[in-house]
Structure formats: C-alpha cells, structure tokens
Amino acid sequence: MNDHDAPIHEKNSHEFPIHETLGDSLAQQGISRRAFLKFCTAMASLMALPPGTATAIAEALVKAKRPSVIWLSFQECTGCTESLTRSYSPTLENMIFNMISLDYHHTLQAASGYGAEKSREDAMKNFFGKYLLVVDGSIPMNNGGVYSTIAGRTNLDLLHEVAKGAAAIIAVGTCASFGGIPNAKPNPTGAVAVSDIIKDKPIINISGCPPIPAVITGVLAHYLTFGGLPELDDLGRPKSFYGETIHDRCYRRPFYDQGKFAKTFDDEGARNGWCLFELGCKGPVTHNACATTKWNGGTSFPIESGHGCLGCSEPHFWDAGSFYSALSMPASPLKYVAGAAVAGAAAGVAVSIGNRIKKGTAKSAHQKATIEDLEK
Amino acid sequence: MKPQTIPIYTQTEADYSVGNIRALLTEIAARLERLANDGTSASIDLNSLPFAPGEYERLRHALGKGEVSAHIEAIGPSEITETRYPGVWWVTHYNVEGDIVADMLEITTAPEILSSQPDDIRSGLALLHIQLKEEVQQ
Ligand code: SF4
Numbered sequence: 001m002n003d004h005d006a007p008i009h010e011k012n013s014h015e016f017p018i019h020e021t022l023g024d025s026l027a028q029q030g031i032s033r034r035a036f037l038k039f040c041t042a043m044a045s046l047m048a049l050p051p052g053t054a055t056a057i058a059e060a061l062v063k064a065k066r067p068s069v070i071w072l073s074f075q076e077c078t079g080c081t082e083s084l085t086r087s088y089s090p091t092l093e094n095m096i097f098n099m100i101s102l103d104y105h106h107t108l109q110a111a112s113g114y115g116a117e118k119s120r121e122d123a124m125k126n127f128f129g130k131y132l133l134v135v136d137g138s139i140p141m142n143n144g145g146v147y148s149t150i151a152g153r154t155n156l157d158l159l160h161e162v163a164k165g166a167a168a169i170i171a172v173g174t175c176a177s178f179g180g181i182p183n184a185k186p187n188p189t190g191a192v193a194v195s196d197i198i199k200d201k202p203i204i205n206i207s208g209c210p211p212i213p214a215v216i217t218g219v220l221a222h223y224l225t226f227g228g229l230p231e232l233d234d235l236g237r238p239k240s241f242y243g244e245t246i247h248d249r250c251y252r253r254p255f256y257d258q259g260k261f262a263k264t265f266d267d268e269g270a271r272n273g274w275c276l277f278e279l280g281c282k283g284p285v286t287h288n289a290c291a292t293t294k295w296n297g298g299t300s301f302p303i304e305s306g307h308g309c310l311g312c313s314e315p316h317f318w319d320a321g322s323f324y325s326a327l328s329m330p331a332s333p334l335k336y337v338a339g340a341a342v343a344g345a346a347a348g349v350a351v352s353i354g355n356r357i358k359k360g361t362a363k364s365a366h367q368k369a370t371i372e373d374l375e376k
Numbered sequence: 377m378k379p380q381t382i383p384i385y386t387q388t389e390a391d392y393s394v395g396n397i398r399a400l401l402t403e404i405a406a407r408l409e410r411l412a413n414d415g416t417s418a419s420i421d422l423n424s425l426p427f428a429p430g431e432y433e434r435l436r437h438a439l440g441k442g443e444v445s446a447h448i449e450a451i452g453p454s455e456i457t458e459t460r461y462p463g464v465w466w467v468t469h470y471n472v473e474g475d476i477v478a479d480m481l482e483i484t485t486a487p488e489i490l491s492s493q494p495d496d497i498r499s500g501l502a503l504l505h506i507q508l509k510e511e512v513q514q
C-alpha cells in the first residue's frame with residue numbers, strides 16, 4: 001500500500017470499509033513472517049519490553065483486527081503529523097497504515113470537501129464505540145470556539161461529536177495533551193487540552209513538541225497487542241515512554257553526578273561534553289524518551305548536540321521561565337530559580353552559585369541507574 | 377540528504393569515558409555464564425542504553441567479530457554477527473531507508489530471526505506444491 005488514502009476507498013459491496021486482520025493485510029502484500037518478526041522486535045524495543053517478547057507480539061498482532069482511526073487536527077502547526085510521517089519505523093508508510101484503517105485525516109487523505117466529511121461520518125456510524133480518535137492541536141474555547149473551524153464547525157463541536165463513539169482518544173502532541181503553545185500566556189483563544197473537555201473516555205497523552213514519532217506507532221502496537229491502552233502516568237502519558245526523565249537516561253549524567261557543569265556554551269566544560277544543567281537544561285523534570293529513542297532515525301538528540309532540554313513534553317513548558325535559566329530543584333515539577341533570568345554575567349554567576357548549593361540536593365534526589373535499569 | 381550521510385566524527389579520547397562499556401561487558405559476562413551453565417538465553421537492547429559519543433564504537437571494538445555473519449533482507453536489511461565470544465551475537469535491524477530500528481546483543485546459541493518461521497514454511501510449501509504440479513504437467 002503506498003497510498004495514504006487507500007483504506008478510505010477500500011470498500012466492499014455494502015460500501016463499508018473492509019477491516020480484515022493485520023495478518024491478512026500482511027499476507028496480501030507478501031510480507032513474510034520473518035519480516036514481521038523483525039518489525040515486532042523493533043516495536044518491543046520501542047515499548048521498552050524485554051526483547052524476547054517480539055514473538056508474542058507478532059502472534060497477537062497478526063490476529064488483531066485493524067481498528068478504524070479518525071484523526072482530527074485542531075489548533076496546531078502540523079508538526080505532529082510531520083513528525084509521524086517522517087517516522088523511522090520499518091516502512092512506516094506501510095506498517096502504520098497496515099496496523100490501522102485511517103478513515104479520516106484531513107492533511108493526509110486524498111478526499112476533500114463533502115467526500116472527506118462523509119468518510120468521517122461513515123466511519124463513525126459503522127464503528128461506533130470501536131474507533132480510535134486521534135487529536136492533534138488544542139481546542140479554543142473563547143467566543144464559542146470561533147478561532148478554529150473545520151468545514152464551518154468549531155473544533156469544540158467536532159470533538160464532542162466524534163468523541164461520543166470513540167473507544168479511546170489519543171492526544172498527540174503537547175497542544176492536544178496539555179494546551180501547548182496556543183495555551184501559552186496570554187492564551188488569546190482560550191486554548192485547552194482534550195482532557196479539559198472530554199471526561200468520560202479513556203485518553204492517552206502523547207506529549208512532546210513534536211512527540212517522538214515512534215511513540216505513536218508504539219502506542220498503536222500496544223493497543224492492538226494487548227487490546228487496551230498501556231499503563232499511564234499521572235499526566236495520562238504511557239509509562240513505557242514517559243516513565244523516566246531525560247536526565248535519568250542522559251549520557252552526560254555521570255558529569256552531573258561529579259558536579260562537572262558547562263558554564264557557557266563555548267567554555268572548556270561545554271567542549272568536554274559536561275552537564276548542561278547550569279545552562280538551563282530541563283532534563284531533570286522532563287519525562288520523555290529522547291535520550292534513548294533519539295531523533296532523525298536515531299541520529300542524536302538535543303543534549304548530544306550541546307543544547308539543554310527545553311522540557312517540551314511537560315505542561316506549560318513555554319511559560320516556565322527562560323530556557324536558559326537553571327532549574328531550582330531537579331526533582332520537582334517545572335520550577336525555576338527565582339529571578340534568574342540570565343540577563344547578564346552577574347545573574348549568570350548567581351545562578352551557578354545557587355546551583356552549587358543545590359547540587360547536594362540534586363545528588364540525593366536521584367538514584368544512580370543500575371545495569372538492570374539500563375537494560376529495561 | 378539523510379541524517380546518516382552527514383559526516384560525524386566522534387572523539388574517542390581515552391579520558392572521555394563515562395564507564396558504560398565496562399558495566400556492559402560485566403553484564404554480558406554474567407549472561408554468558410548462565411548460557412554456558414543452564415542454556416538460558418538473554419538479550420540486551422542497545423537502543424535503550426545511554427551511550428556517550430564514541431562508546432558504541434568502543435563496544436563494537438571490544439566484542440569484535442567471530443566466525444559467523446549473516447545478512448537478512450526483510451523490509452530492509454538485518455546484519456547478524458557472532459562476536460569474538462561464541463554465544464554473543466550482535467543483531468542489527470535496519471529499515472529500507474537504512475536507519476537502525478532495533479539493535480541488540482543476543483546471548484544465545486542462535487538468534488531466533490535466523491530460523492525459518494512456521495507460517496513462512498507453510499506458505500513456501502504451498503508454493504513448492506504448485507511448482508511440482510507444473511513440473512508434472514510439462
Ligand atoms: S541536567 Fe541535562 S545535560 Fe545534565 S545530565 Fe541531566 S539531562 Fe543531561
């Protein structure tokens with residue numbers, strides 16, 4: 001299948017989309033079981049499951065029915081869809097569309113206008129109570145939600161309607177998960193997260209700005225393999241990807257533990273690859289998988305390129321002070337040293353002294369990773 | 377341009393070590409001991425380990441190459457090599473674009489991915505029967 005809209009046009013004589021099992025759809029395309037086992041090995045690695053589980057995942061996935069997916073894009077920049085379609089997963093174009101039947105996605109589908117809206121309505125009718133709803137973007141609430149509309153209807157209205165028949169909702173990106181950048185002060189459109197509006201459906205938040213592409217594939221694989229949503233943290237994010245902080249898995253962590261910090265972006269410490277904590281790294285309070293899953297097909301992640309983590313997968317990261325001021329307390333939610341806007345050299349010095357005092361706290365607040373941890 | 381084609385030169389100075397390799401080799405030794413004693417296989421997912429720049433290459437160097445290396449073509453290539461230490465296999469799966477999608481050390485007598493899969497055997501057998509029929513007709 002090389003056409004994104006193929007599932008939309010896959011109709012039988014009753015004009016209903018065909019939702020055969022994933023195994024059938026693999027067989028039709030001549031994908032061998034060994035190739036599929038390899039895909040599942042990659043998925044197991046992604047989901048942080050023991051490598052030996054790949055065979056079990058393959059067995060479950062082959063029998064799984066492909067769920068109908070309706071994807072709604074609200075107040076967003078399309079970065080999340082960009083991230084997903086640039087995903088490095090094995091022939092993602094094939095695999096992700098093999099795993100689901102994407103019945104509506106207004107950026108990817110070929111249908112437009114009334115035809116597009118009809119495919120959404122058909123999927124809602126035929127798979128009521130069973131389809132997955134994916135949302136990217138926040139929902140504006142001010143002035144009746146007029147700031148973002150699709151086919152003349154507000155996002156708020158559409159969300160209420162489509163959520164009704166959804167088995168579960170996947171909020172992709174920090175905007176859909178927590179309000180994100182549209183929700184940043186002064187929030188002119190009154191942007192909110194999906195979970196602020198929908199209260200009676202299971203919601204899974206895949207935060208990140210954008211989220212790591214492979215995480216959404218991993219969540220879908222989990223849904224199909226285990227028939228439900230993965231275990232979530234207190235912010236509704238899957239623990240297998242957001243269970244640890246960037247700091248927990250950061251390769252610069254030994255320098256943090258030794259108290260070796262870069263003070264500017266071009267000093268000797270920076271050149272030696274020392275910890276970026278004092279340059280504003282939000283790794284200690286940011287839960288995401290960047291440090292191990294990495295970006296651009298596993299090439300690297302921001303800290304590897306010498307820049308601290310911005311905290312993009314946490315609520316209100318945009319309003320949490322400067323990206324370049326050091327955290328006040330490593331183990332607490334996003335909180336920053338009071339008045340430590342690094343405006344000049346003097347302020348910079350104050351920050352590093354403050355941090356040196358707090359380093360003791362930082363050290364005791366974090367346990368060292370053991371080999372068992374590393375191997376998880 | 378693909379990210380993989382950007383030339384990145386990793387610095388591997390002797391003093392730039394955060395100690396991951398030693399820890400990993402110790403772990404491998406413990407797993408290999410179990411394989412030798414009671415045949416228990418294990419795998420270590422390299423994608424989940426926080427390597428410092430240069431450490432991955434150093435691990436490759438430390439484990440070296442053994443007698444067996446195999447290549448699989450299944451939605452992209454896979455490279456399977458037995459390291460210098462029999463029973464320790466390095467299994468790397470790539471996608472069609474050449475990105476690594478899974479990278480693991482398997483401590484086992486032979487990695488599972490090398491075996492023919494029962495479903496593939498059955499569909500292969502069906503094909504062989506068709507070919508046999510054609511041969512008979514000719
Ligand atoms: S503070 Fe940032 S750079 Fe330093 S160890 Fe933690 S995550 Fe890595």
Ligand code: SF4
Pocket residue numbers: 208209246286287288290301302303308309310311312313
């Ligand atoms: S390193 Fe931090 S800011 Fe960068 S993508 Fe990962 S979580 Fe977001």
